[in-house]
Ligand SMILES: [Zn+2]
């Protein structure tokens with residue numbers, strides 16, 4: 707996704723960028739598809755640098771961590787970055803720990819920047835590690851693998867009380883100790 711600063715007559719400026727699955731090449735485990743994306747930006751200009759702040763709204767199709775079915779999820783996150791010529795930023799001391807800003811550099815000598823990396827990072831960071839299609843997703847049967855949201859199965863899942871499990875181990879150990887002494 708390219709942000710072209712030449713289109714603005716004055717600053718501060720506002721812009722809305724929209725796109726679809728072809729706008730960003732999102733490669734992330736469990737993420738099936740980026741269905742749509744909208745970026746709302748507020749841009750300030752100062753000494754050849756463009757300060758951009760805004761929000762990203764996206765709809766992604768993602769794999770449920772329990773039942774492994776794909777489902778659509780809405781994502782909203784904020785972005786904050788500076789667009790400038792790379793040569794301008796090269797003067798800044800790289801070791802400056804206070805410099806934690808994200809940068810998008812102008813490409814090919816034009817006053818336009820590819821903000822795809824910034825958008826990708828923002829979306830990936832806002833994805834949860836264990837996405838669920840619904841809070842009460844039943845998941846897959848651990849024995850036959852059936853999707854328990856769609857079907858029931860006749861597997862009997864043995865439920866072992868974890869307290870008894872601990873006792874069993876303990877008595878086994880005591881028996882072993884006796885044998886060795
Ligand atoms: Zn699920």
Ligand SMILES: [Zn+2]
Nearest residue numbers: 847850859861
């Ligand atoms: Zn089953």
